[in-house]
Amino acid sequence: MRAFLGKRALASLISLLGLIILVFFLSRLTGDPTSLYLPLDASLEARENFREINGLNDPLLVQFGRYMADLAVLDFGDSIRRSEPALDVVLRAFVWTLQLAAITMTLVTVAAIVIGSLAAFHVGGLFDRIATFFSLIGASAPDFWIAIVAIVTISLNVAFIPTSGTGTVWHWILPVGVLFIRPFGLILQVVRSSMITTLGAAYVKTARAKGVKNKSVIFVHALRNALLPVITVIGDQAAALLNGAVVVETIFGFPGVGKLMIDSILQRDFTVVLAAIFVTAIAIFVMNLIIDILYAVLDPRIRY
Amino acid sequence: MTDHLLEVRNLSVDFDTVRGPVHAVRDVSWHLDRGECLAILGESGSGKSVSASAIMNLIDCPPGRIVSGEILFEGRDLLRASNEERRRLNGKRIAMIFQDPLSHLNPVYTVGAQIAEIMTAHGTAKAQARARTLELMNRVGIPEADDKIDAYPHQFSGGQRQRLMIAMALAMKPDILIADEPTTALDVTVQAQILALLEELQAETGMGLLLITHDLGVVAEIADRVVVMNGGRIVETGDAEQVYHNPTHPYTQKLIGAVPGTGEMATPLTATKPLLEVRNFGKDFGGFAALDQASFELFAGETVAIVGESGSGKSTLAKCLLRLIEPTTGEALYDGRDLVTMGDRDLYRMRRDIQMVFQDPTQSLNPRMTVGQIIGEAFAIHPDILAKDKRPARIRELLERVGLEADHIHRHPHQFSGGQRQRIAIARALALEPKILVCDEAVSALDVSIQAQVIALLEEIQNDLGLSYLFIAHDLPLVRDFAHRVIVMKDGRIVEQGPVRQIFDAPHEEYTRNLLASSLHPDPKVQAERRAARQEVTA
Numbered sequence: 126m127r128a129f130l131g132k133r134a135l136a137s138l139i140s141l142l143g144l145i146i147l148v149f150f151l152s153r154l155t156g157d158p159t160s161l162y163l164p165l166d167a168s169l170e171a172r173e174n175f176r177e178i179n180g181l182n183d184p185l186l187v188q189f190g191r192y193m194a195d196l197a198v199l200d201f202g203d204s205i206r207r208s209e210p211a212l213d214v215v216l217r218a219f220v221w222t223l224q225l226a227a228i229t230m231t232l233v234t235v236a237a238i239v240i241g242s243l244a245a246f247h248v249g250g251l252f253d254r255i256a257t258f259f260s261l262i263g264a265s266a267p268d269f270w271i272a273i274v275a276i277v278t279i280s281l282n283v284a285f286i287p288t289s290g291t292g293t294v295w296h297w298i299l300p301v302g303v304l305f306i307r308p309f310g311l312i313l314q315v316v317r318s319s320m321i322t323t324l325g326a327a328y329v330k331t332a333r334a335k336g337v338k339n340k341s342v343i344f345v346h347a348l349r350n351a352l353l354p355v356i357t358v359i360g361d362q363a364a365a366l367l368n369g370a371v372v373v374e375t376i377f378g379f380p381g382v383g384k385l386m387i388d389s390i391l392q393r394d395f396t397v398v399l400a401a402i403f404v405t406a407i408a409i410f411v412m413n414l415i416i417d418i419l420y421a422v423l424d425p426r427i428r429y
Numbered sequence: 430m431t432d433h434l435l436e437v438r439n440l441s442v443d444f445d446t447v448r449g450p451v452h453a454v455r456d457v458s459w460h461l462d463r464g465e466c467l468a469i470l471g472e473s474g475s476g477k478s479v480s481a482s483a484i485m486n487l488i489d490c491p492p493g494r495i496v497s498g499e500i501l502f503e504g505r506d507l508l509r510a511s512n513e514e515r516r517r518l519n520g521k522r523i524a525m526i527f528q529d530p531l532s533h534l535n536p537v538y539t540v541g542a543q544i545a546e547i548m549t550a551h552g553t554a555k556a557q558a559r560a561r562t563l564e565l566m567n568r569v570g571i572p573e574a575d576d577k578i579d580a581y582p583h584q585f586s587g588g589q590r591q592r593l594m595i596a597m598a599l600a601m602k603p604d605i606l607i608a609d610e611p612t613t614a615l616d617v618t619v620q621a622q623i624l625a626l627l628e629e630l631q632a633e634t635g636m637g638l639l640l641i642t643h644d645l646g647v648v649a650e651i652a653d654r655v656v657v658m659n660g661g662r663i664v665e666t667g668d669a670e671q672v673y674h675n676p677t678h679p680y681t682q683k684l685i686g687a688v689p690g691t692g693e694m695a696t697p698l699t700a701t702k703p704l705l706e707v708r709n710f711g712k713d714f715g716g717f718a719a720l721d722q723a724s725f726e727l728f729a730g731e732t733v734a735i736v737g738e739s740g741s742g743k744s745t746l747a748k749c750l751l752r753l754i755e756p757t758t759g760e761a762l763y764d765g766r767d768l769v770t771m772g773d774r775d776l777y778r779m780r781r782d783i784q785m786v787f788q789d790p791t792q793s794l795n796p797r798m799t800v801g802q803i804i805g806e807a808f809a810i811h812p813d814i815l816a817k818d819k820r821p822a823r824i825r826e827l828l829e830r831v832g833l834e835a836d837h838i839h840r841h842p843h844q845f846s847g848g849q850r851q852r853i854a855i856a857r858a859l860a861l862e863p864k865i866l867v868c869d870e871a872v873s874a875l876d877v878s879i880q881a882q883v884i885a886l887l888e889e890i891q892n893d894l895g896l897s898y899l900f901i902a903h904d905l906p907l908v909r910d911f912a913h914r915v916i917v918m919k920d921g922r923i924v925e926q927g928p929v930r931q932i933f934d935a936p937h938e939e940y941t942r943n944l945l946a947s948s949l950h951p952d953p954k955v956q957a958e959r960r961a962a963r964q965e966v967t968a
Contacts, residue, residue: 327532334485335547335597336520349537424537425581 129429158393202396222381226366241316263310289378440498468652472876524598528610530590534582541578588619646949690906710759737918784858790850801838848879
């Protein structure tokens, strides 16, 4: 297990490094921040001064070397826009995103597993057909469209549900609701098909011959065996949310890491972009690790 | 009113398929009393398991449909009882064990939890269930039950898993135990142990035992009465001994006639120069010797059988010979040249001479290819065998050679029965005009009557073409009738080899003797004598 963790960490570190290099140079292609931050009529001297302060005057490779040296001691530099450490800015936004992802994925997981399992128990039955119908719609509807429709139809008509921002419990309803739909549809499909397989397995027949109640047959015997492919997809979907639900966060003005990333790219705030990518990459690495550990917990035949 | 413990009356069950209803069982009636063992004997597709599934409420409806009939348990019709009432009977009054214990045990829960569950599902307190689980595991002969109670199914051997299934089934002291092919997936020695355990437990508890099997040997060993089924109908019922000695129905006669192990044994060939000479073959899998110092010879036109229990290295030997896996040590001289050190070009030539027929024709034939493509592929790989325009005619000829029809060339594997598929596999192997055919459990998956037909085909081909067979099998009676010489393997080593007569009539090794003694004879009288002899030894 320890060897497995070490190998995993090393592999992730290497890909993280590659990612940082890529993003560092690519983000420079968006242009010089100077022309964005100083007024159009700013003097050459002022521009030169701005570049000097933010270290933009050195050759790109020198800038890169300096960045990597700082990174080695976990110094991500300061945000140009906010004049505070980039990492602080990112972590503040990340906490929001983490909450959003956690709430959404918990709801999705519980709902998809319960409804998917019950649908699989009577394949072709009325419940199964309704569940399959809605899950297909959910899995294929684009979230930006749902988000806008939700604002138009719900928050404009229901007084206590705000269109954007944060502050009260009600602010969470729309972002969570919109983010819920796609992963729910997708995971429900996976749960259903995986459960159909395990419900047909020989050990389920044994359980029925033992006189085990239907509830246990489904949720004890079949479900745990069906969960392996399910948690793979859950991990995948959760990773997408951790990355910041860029579109949904932007539409609802939600101060998460996705909105921060897109804003920082537009603002040529390179240090923040890089820090955001670093933090989300670590989060995704940790989550994949949790998924791997979950495999071993769920199935005693899997050992690392 | 009935006095029987369990009685099935005029049961008919249909399964709805896209091609219309299939009558799985038609008008089936039988009964089971306390303390007796009734065997339902039949080949695959005979419907022998359907009535048991109906008793346990395991038939999925749809596609299944119980058309008519009654299942009376202590005089009450189960088919009219509610699902909840039947759930309460399942496991408590009527319990069941199955063919393949590995897939019938849930892989993600400990065996202790699974055994205890049958008790808690019927209202026993948890602590009490665990104590009784330990007791049961000891009773069915699981060593170190205290430790093993928290182990998972994959950590046990096949025989132990079946013991655990039995422990589970007997936990609530049921009145009836249904055993569906309980020993089919097990080695002969383990089979003997499991059957002995079942007999013992039956005597102890006085339960009624319903045994579903295709194996006349198992019937001979354990059954009092037998019901013979074919095509969903009962063709014959009676006392096990009487049915074996005086079968009245032609199907039963055919079935008993097809059982191997009673024919004339072959005399060894007199050839002097071996076609294949294997010396000191060995294969290591990470320090585990799967094959160790195996040496033997194979002559032209000869059948050499390799027998042994699972894990004895039979298949490893065959795979090393074909270089499907590389042997760690040793040499195999074919036609004076070593197969092991051969380069790619020679290996390609050699593959043509040594062909293989696998156990499961469903898996070894590509389902998306037609029979013509499957057999024709051999020519595509070795194009010098036959000119392109002559191939279709040759494929038709081969199909007729193995007892199929030339028109079958355009069909797909799923359109054939298991026996026919194995014939296709043989035709494919023959296409390359090999000198040696390696048959790895080639008839194990087939019904007895089909088995006999395929063996007859192999014998015929050998006589016509002078082929040599390396025949890997676990079925000793089959080997007895078919092989010239026999190699007995255990734990990767050859423990004994010799002419078939010597091995079967005068085995040198204790292991071989034990293997032969565990093999079941289809005659209930013979089995009764053997059983008596065994009991004398233990007493």
